[in-house]
Amino acid sequence: MEEINFDLTDQVIAVTTGGTGGHMYPAIVTAKELIKLGAKVTMITDQRGADKLEKANEQDINVKIITSSPLSGASVLGKCKSGLKVCLGIIQAWKYLGKLKPKAVIGFGGYASFPAVQGAVMRNINVIQHEQNAYLGKVNRMLAHKTKALGTSFHDVQAIPPHMHGDVEFVGMPVRPSVLDAREKRSQNAHIREKKHILITGGSQGAKIFSDVIPTALASLPQTIIENLKITFQSREEQVEETTSALAKIKGLEFDVNHFYLDLPDIMADSDLIIARSGSSTVAEICNIGVGSILIPYLYAADNHQYFNAMALQNIGASICMEQDKLSSYDLANHIIELLSNQDKLDKLSDHAYTLARPNAGKNMATLIAKTISR
Numbered sequence: 001m002e003e004i005n006f007d008l009t010d011q012v013i014a015v016t017t018g019g020t021g022g023h024m025y026p027a028i029v030t031a032k033e034l035i036k037l038g039a040k041v042t043m044i045t046d047q048r049g050a051d052k053l054e055k056a057n058e059q060d061i062n063v064k065i066i067t068s069s070p071l072s073g074a075s076v077l078g079k080c081k082s083g084l085k086v087c088l089g090i091i092q093a094w095k096y097l098g099k100l101k102p103k104a105v106i107g108f109g110g111y112a113s114f115p116a117v118q119g120a121v122m123r124n125i126n127v128i129q130h131e132q133n134a135y136l137g138k139v140n141r142m143l144a145h146k147t148k149a150l151g152t153s154f155h156d157v158q159a160i161p162p163h164m165h166g167d168v169e170f171v172g173m174p175v176r177p178s179v180l181d182a183r184e185k186r187s188q189n190a191h192i193r194e195k196k197h198i199l200i201t202g203g204s205q206g207a208k209i210f211s212d213v214i215p216t217a218l219a220s221l222p223q224t225i226i227e228n229l230k231i232t233f234q235s236r237e238e239q240v241e242e243t244t245s246a247l248a249k250i251k252g253l254e255f256d257v258n259h260f261y262l263d264l265p266d267i268m269a270d271s272d273l274i275i276a277r278s279g280s281s282t283v284a285e286i287c288n289i290g291v292g293s294i295l296i297p298y299l300y301a302a303d304n305h306q307y308f309n310a311m312a313l314q315n316i317g318a319s320i321c322m323e324q325d326k327l328s329s330y331d332l333a334n335h336i337i338e339l340l341s342n343q344d345k346l347d348k349l350s351d352h353a354y355t356l357a358r359p360n361a362g363k364n365m366a367t368l369i370a371k372t373i374s375r
Helices: 021-036 047-055 076-100 111-122 138-142 177-188 208-219 237-248 264-269 280-289 302-314 329-340 343-354 361-373
Strands: 012-016 040-045 062-065 104-107 126-131 149-152 167-170 196-201 229-234 254-258 273-276 293-295 319-321
Touching: 012 021, 012 076, 012 111, 021 040, 021 047, 021 126, 021 280, 021 361, 040 047, 040 076, 040 111, 047 062, 076 111, 104 111, 104 361, 111 126, 111 138, 126 361, 149 361, 167 361, 177 264, 177 280, 196 264, 208 229, 208 237, 208 329, 229 237, 237 254, 264 280, 273 280, 273 329, 280 302, 280 343, 293 302, 293 329, 302 319, 319 343, 329 343
Parallel strands: 012 040, 012 104, 040 062, 104 126, 126 149, 149 167, 196 229, 196 273, 229 254, 273 293, 293 319
Antiparallel strands: none
8 A cells, every 4th residue: 555644633533333343443443543643533332332442441532422223123123123223323423423523434334333424424524434354244335325435354345336436445454463463473483382283263252163063073183183282262151161071081182271362362373273253353363463274154144244254365275264054073174184284284374364464454544544535
């Protein structure tokens, strides 16, 4: 991306998203880059987003909490309640934006971003969006026709509407500084591990099927591999005991099971192979650290976006995609054997993953925003 220095001193910019880390982390990283350029940044989010911002201790980002809800529900009444909450959120955002008068509203997807982005459209404020996945999210699709610019995390993103007239630019996926630090540690400590190390993680919410299938796959590995293998297994909290018991039955296996690892990026950097879901944050961390992976997309992810994320990596030789509804311990074990028995294949997966790394993604997105609002 072109290197241009922009001055956004005293420019007011609103950033909006909420909910999961996959939306919040890139928004926070980009907000901090905008602040470096002199902008005054306010995050418009839901309560979950505000809680995440507080935990991240980002005191230089102002926060405005509005009402939001996914447009879903098992019943007509549920859908009506959700719709009313969304309408209330739009009214709140519209009023607040009238007072704030931002130069632009930057959407990072998720249902929590819809009220503020819709409010910006109603007030004719510049809308700029970022897409974290390889399939354009619902909110970004709905408002694509009003989007001045779209920053993407992948070179090729599915479902971008043909009527979108704004600039589309590959900027990368902004990640936490701890992820970039982990990449540096990996580069310094390459190939010094005594045992092959596999990290298994279902993401922040865990994955029940991982605890059901993966221990069986590991148990079927040749003993020569098991005795030279270390497993770090992030399980669902309610399955920690069950998973621990299953792995303990595998003779000679070194392992650790927990429902949460504070230093997960460092564990990634210390891994030879990662078996994981393919949410946007996980994929971005795998690529920025540069680790080979077997990705098992969550079957019920919205628009099946995790499948498209996993295939984006498989298509460049950076990962193996195994679809959940076709997953078997036999096939998984064969892939593990093939990779652990061939360092060259593991190295190629890692190297190809790193080609998607964009350590300056936050800065790239901030530059796209500055360039767009300066026209």
